[in-house]
Amino acid sequence: MFTPEIVQKFKLPTDDFLCKPIGNELIQFLEFSIKNNDTKETFFEIKQPDIPITWHEVDPNELGQSIHYNFPKNFLAAKTIAAKLCFAVGCKELKGFRMMENHYFQGRLLKSFDFNFGFCIPNTINTWEHIYDVPFLDKKTQEKMIQSPGETVSDSFYFVDNKLVLHNKATYSFS
Template sequence: MSGKSSKPVTVSSKSGNGSSSRATAVSYLSRQAKAKKVVNLEEELKHRQVITPEDIRSLTSATKDYLCPREANIYGIEFTKFRVRDMSTQTVLFEVEKDDNDAGVVPNPADPTAGRYIRYKFPAAFLELTTVGASMQFVVGDKPVKNFKMIERHYFRNKLLKDFEFDFPFCMPNSTNNCEHIYDMPELSAEEKVELVSHPYETKSDSFYFVEGKLIMHNRADYAYSTDKF
């Protein structure tokens, strides 16, 4: 896919693998999505036994539902820490860590979004950043994880703003893994920035996780940008 590149760099990990990768975002604000086609494709994917990265790359809008159930994560992959920082100043913009007291708690099956949907609120100055680092820590269950891939796609009103792909060749069973993704942010016009700030939570993203080419996890998020400063 044009406009993207990756450069793996080893970083620290505990009983597992660490990696760092870089992707360049491309702005697609001028591309109009066809809503009917999007809905039909999403419904079609929800009924497939196997969803591949190629299927996800065909989506032209944020999803309205989850494309796989929690039970698809047979590898016990769980994210325990997440941090976003401005790479130019090293300022931490967002940080969350799973409470140790929550370990082993099973999400409420009656709430399909629990643990799968995050709502972010950033200052409008976030849209001025050029490079952002997103570091995460995740644990793996009893099975080895081969060819672990993440595809993340960001949209505003059904227009693709940017997309990223990151790869982890191997994660050991029962390991704790640390990695940081380096995002080169897309260049937005002044008019586009005003649109994103004026319409909170209409900017959305999907994060898809694959093992050996098969979708096993799907998380969603939305974003608001206020006039507040960092």
Template sequence: MASTLISSKSNSKKSSTNNTATSDNSNETPITEEELKKKETPITINDVLRLRKATNGYLTETDDNVYKIDFVHFRIRDMKTNKILFEVERGSDDNELNEEVDPSAGRFVQYHFPSSFFKLKQIGALVDFTVGDREVKSFRMIERHYFRDQLIKSFDFDFGFCPPNTRNSIEHIYDMPEFDSKQTKEMIEFPNETKSDSFYFVDNQLIMHKKATYAFDLDRSH
């Protein structure tokens, strides 16, 4: 199971909690990244659930984000000890400057964690984001994690409604998958072959796509 804690700061404050189950369309006809890029109609949630491996590129352009959703703070913590594992915060203007130089800026993260990461039972991923002058209906994220193009887990988070001109704070609660010793050893020995795609939808239409790779090598760097 996965859960999401949501709060919005605006003239009319809102807070809510909802729980969502993981989902996968493994019985649907598979689709490739190349086929989705050629799709003439908007990419939907059902489309990305039919992908069988991590993408090489991005399925959206930066100007597809017509709602001007901007992620300004991100933090990962161990839910049991509250220890901060990763945190980054920036001003909203920084992203605009970076995107002029690199269109992929802000869309890719390379994580480095210690091998003890695999012993964690549950982690919380907090994200703060701002919304432009358009209300956001049915905001939802599908996040799929792979190791060597084998799906590890698929998460489904429903953010619901976000008012215009607000700063929103959302924490996704992840139950960590269980890995056998062989797979854990391989994921440690082959850094960055663990990958994830995060797909963001408004009204079942893909507007943002973020990617990440994971290396479990921090204990080797000391």
């Protein structure tokens, strides 16, 4: 079983997914946005349609665990990022809801993030916003990342009560 303590030791991206998708009975992600906190430029934004939330209707095998982000080049020069996440909690409480995320370029760990959402009440919609510093990337590294689409990757690990319940992967390009 993968725990936060094990994930903290990862220095390379995972080859495979470390758990099966959970379906949508625990958590549904409704909105997600990434902005430059200094300029307020929006780099990415997605929102579910305003329809009633349904639970237990999605086959976990049909859920995507991978996404590709295409950010503008100036994303790499941002000093602080504001990330906003809106999610719904199903009929079970989430104790110790936590997301850990590792970002890599060409197999080298750039930055690890560890976000604690804490206890989440059942049948609620929650909004979380976090403003954080982006690791400094010299111009040479930025240029390599621009010229190497798909070689910047991340693993996102979601835990409930220290148990891995969701693992997503992302690839990035900058143009």
